[in-house]
Amino acid sequence: MVIDIQNLSKIYTRKKKPPVVANDNLSLALEEGEILGLLGHNGAGKTTLVNQILGLTKPTNGDIMVMGESVMSDPKRARQLCSVQPQSQVPLSFLTPEQAVLTMGKMRGGKEKDIKNRMKNLFQSLDIEEWAKTEGEKLSGGIQRLTAFCMAIVNPGKIVILDEPTNDIDAVRRRYLWEEIRQLTQKGSSVILVTHNVLEAEKAVDRVAILHQGKLLAKGKPSEIKQTVNRQLRMEINLAMEPENINLPSWILSHHMDKERLTLSLEQSSVPIAIEWAQSNIVEGKINDYSLSPSSLEDVYVKLTGGRSIEEPNKLVSGGLSL
């Protein structure tokens, strides 16, 4: 076990305001060579957890063992063992990606020649070579984030923590990035991946932990977690008009909206009636098309977190289509 978190709580006290329970009695492990996805809405407590692992925030209760030693007793050691890509953009200013990545690799104690080779390979794999010598402030958000990713993994520690690494990144380079993350585990690192993107995480991680309002709602392999809804199906619908024009029938278990996409969950036994309902809405011009598929990790997430879509945490996703 690389990280062992036991009964961890963090309560922030605030002047003239009620305290915030950011982490509520969490017990969780990171196993050697795995990618653990940490999923949760804004404010779920993910950053607080990461900061405690790194010894930057002191737990209110509980402890975290990193490679067998308590972070509380040796916070610096945890930081030495972990390579981190923060959620916020790393301010590169006048530094080029080449300078920033090389500097970070050397700071982590690597030989210049090895770091340069690895950097070259990374820039090639992520297809960002053409910006290697461009000053940071002239780079797009996506290339800046990919540079921060390279800084974190050019000379990786035993533990790599990546906070929303795919934000702002195009679909093709996302794929390259996932390949690099997978290769990290093959070279002996274990990875914590903090993300909002459940669909992406489902494909890329070995296990997930779902955090909501400081509590750990579920942990395990995506396939195990999905078993809680494995007799359900999802119907994805492209709406042709505003959602308030659609009457939701009673066989729907839950639903959520994402732009013009309405997603419904339903029991297998409701499939015939659901198809009939969708077809009649097509005839009436209310929906463009629909598809039926097995439930995904996103459906479990929505169910566990009380019907709020992870992509749009402030939108109500049950009880009518008043969006």
Ligand SMILES: Nc1ncnc2c1ncn2[C@@H]1O[C@H](COP(=O)(O)OP(=O)(O)OP(=O)(O)O)[C@@H](O)[C@H]1O
């Ligand atoms: N220093 C602090 N003082 C008081 N409250 C805080 C502090 N840091 C975080 N919080 C609160 O703790 C809760 C968890 O915040 P945290 O940043 O850990 O969530 P998160 O899951 O990382 O969110 P996001 O995805 O938006 O980054 C939130 O309610 C937040 O407002």
